Amino acid sequence: MSSYRRPRIAGATIFFTVNLADRRSDILVRHVDFLRTAIRQTKAERPFRIDAFVVLPDHLHCVWTLPSGDCDYSLRWRLIKARFSRVLPKGATRSSHDRRGERGLWQRRFWEHHIRDRRDFDAHVGYCWNNPVKHGYVEKPEDWRLSSIHRNAAP
Numbered sequence: 001m002s003s004y005r006r007p008r009i010a011g012a013t014i015f016f017t018v019n020l021a022d023r024r025s026d027i028l029v030r031h032v033d034f035l036r037t038a039i040r041q042t043k044a045e046r047p048f049r050i051d052a053f054v055v056l057p058d059h060l061h062c063v064w065t066l067p068s069g070d071c072d073y074s075l076r077w078r079l080i081k082a083r084f085s086r087v088l089p090k091g092a093t094r095s096s097h098d099r100r101g102e103r104g105l106w107q108r109r110f111w112e113h114h115i116r117d118r119r120d121f122d123a124h125v126g127y128c129w130n131n132p133v134k135h136g137y138v139e140k141p142e143d144w145r146l147s148s149i150h151r152n153a154a155p
Contacts, residue, residue: 006112011068013051013115015124018077019059019107026057027105031088032146035060038083046076052125055146056135061128063115073112081106 020027028035032055039050048070051063066073085105115121132144141149 006074007114008071009114010071011066012071012073013063013065013121014073015061015063015113015115015127016073016077017059017061017111018081019110021105021107023058027088028055028060029057029146031084034087035080035084037087038080041083042076042079046070046072046079048073048076050148051121052128052152053148054128054131054144056132056137061131063121063124063128077110 035055043050047067049065051065053062054060064073064076088105113124115124129141129147129149132138132147133141138144141147
């Protein structure tokens with residue numbers, strides 16, 4: 001089994017990419033309210049700030065800032081993924097999913113990048129907001145409804 005060494009930096013700001021196992025699925029946009037609920041419940045138990053977020057049909061990108069003294073983003077993702085998965089009907093799984101009690105909806109891992117400075121932060125927030133354009137879903141970032149760009153836009 002692989003052993004992943006993740007940075008353990010309390011209070012870090014981190015960019016994430018989290019994918020569904022089936023990259024042809026649109027479950028995240030069809031059931032975005034379940035995803036929002038899973039995130040809200042997790043934030044209530046294990047606080048963090050969402051600096052940017054975008055949900056696409058089969059994956060999501062976001063930038064979080066953890067509280068000072070806390071570096072456990074893996075637990076937060078485990079809780080979010082489990083809570084979201086539990087409200088959906090169980091699909092086809094492999095024996096490896098069954099052994100681990102997984103529902104087979106998500107890719108097991110996620111990709112993270114610790115933000116180094118303001119320029120890096122701005123680049124990754126921009127990546128979140130421009131991702132629907134990159135994938136051809138919309139022509140302008142503001143046209144994608146499942147993006148924090150609307151929350152962060154100046155009035």
